Amino acid sequence: MKARETPGRQADDPLGAVMPLRGHLRELRSRLTKVALSLLAGSALGWAVHEQVVDALAGPACRITHVHGVGAATAACPNGLLVLQGALSPLSFSFKVALVVGVLLASPVWSYQVWAFVAPGLYRxxxxxxxGFAGAAVPLFTAGAALAYTVFPKTIELLASFTPASFGLVLPGDEFLDFFLRMVVVFGLSFQFPLLLVVLNLVGVVSASRLRGWWRIIVFLIFVFAAVVVPTGDPLTMLVLAVPICLLFLAALGICSLHDRRKARRPDALLPDDQPSPAPTAEAVGADEPTDAVR
Incomplete structure (x- = not known):
């Protein structure tokens, strides 16, 4: 079935054509295949370096000197805190670490494939x-994950410090890895909050003046959120998460203020509510045409 060109679009625009349903399904299958291959290749590389990754993750727990576990002491973990239970646990744990590394290594590929599939259905x-949002979200999530990895040793040490003197401590490998991943996800997603405010401002849901009027409530809610989502609940870890989010909120407020000022300088922004805005020009209409009428 031949693709039909949408009126009002340039003929040489490869994204300005209507794609039939069968074409959508073929494209989806192609992009899912590329995502699967990238994850497979990334997991293979993750398997090659999984021992080094495990050593980097286990280091914070194995360096705790005042708490000892009931597991066998090894050269890599002399305090015996980390253990794996069951005959299949070492293999499944290694596979899980390799898969996590694979997802991280393949993130540029699968994130681009998702964007390339969605983008033709959007306006220019x-x-x-x-x-711009995707470009900002990746470094923000990375910064949050890096902060979680930095705080992770102190978090483990704080939790282990509550072990009674007459008891030993055991940290199962799966539980240890899941705890670390939860911290990474919580810190990474928390750093997306200022980006969400910018999005709401750009689409006209909330203005910069309103955000400035709400800043005390927003800062208070940030600290409440940090106290709830931090696994340990201690004030130090809460501050480590809340303070950077507050700083990012101030940066987002500055971006929203600049956007509102630029929007206020537009001619149609000064028109009264009962007066219609001028009709858009042909160039403006062509610039905002959706690139795919089906999606």
Whole structure:
């Protein structure tokens, strides 16, 4: 079935054509195949370096000197805190670490495939905003994950310090890895909050002046959120999470203020509510045409 060109679009625009349902399914299958291959290749590389990754993750727990576990002491973990239970646990734990590494290594590929599948159904302006948001979300999540890895040793040491003197401590490998991943996800997603405020401001849901009026409530809610989601619940870890989010909120407030000022300088922004805005030009209409009428 031949693709039909959408009116109002340039003929040389490869994204300005209507794709039939069968074409959508073929494209989806192609992109899912690429995602699966990238995950497979990343997991293979993760398997090659999984021992080094395990050593980097286990280091914070194995360096705790005042708490000892009931597991066998090894050269890599002399305090015996980390253990694996069951005959299949070492293999499943290694596979899980390799898969996590694979997902991280393949993130540029699968994130691009998701974006490339969604982008043709968006307006050109939305595509520009989407690329900017995706470009900002990745470093923000990475910064949150790096902060979680930095705080992780102190978190483990604090939790282990509550072990009674007459008891030993055992940290199962799966539980240890899941705890670390939860911290990474919580810190990484928390750093997306200021980006969400910028998105709401760009689409006209909330203004910068309103955010400035709500800043005390927002800061209070940030600290409440940090106290709830932090696994340990201690004030130090809560501050480590809340303070960077507050700083990012101030940066987001500055971006929203600049956007509102630029929007206020537009001619149609000064029109009264009962007066219609001028009709858009042909160039403006063509710039905002959706790149795919089906999606």
């Amino acid at each position: 302006r939305e595509r520009r905003y989407g690329l």
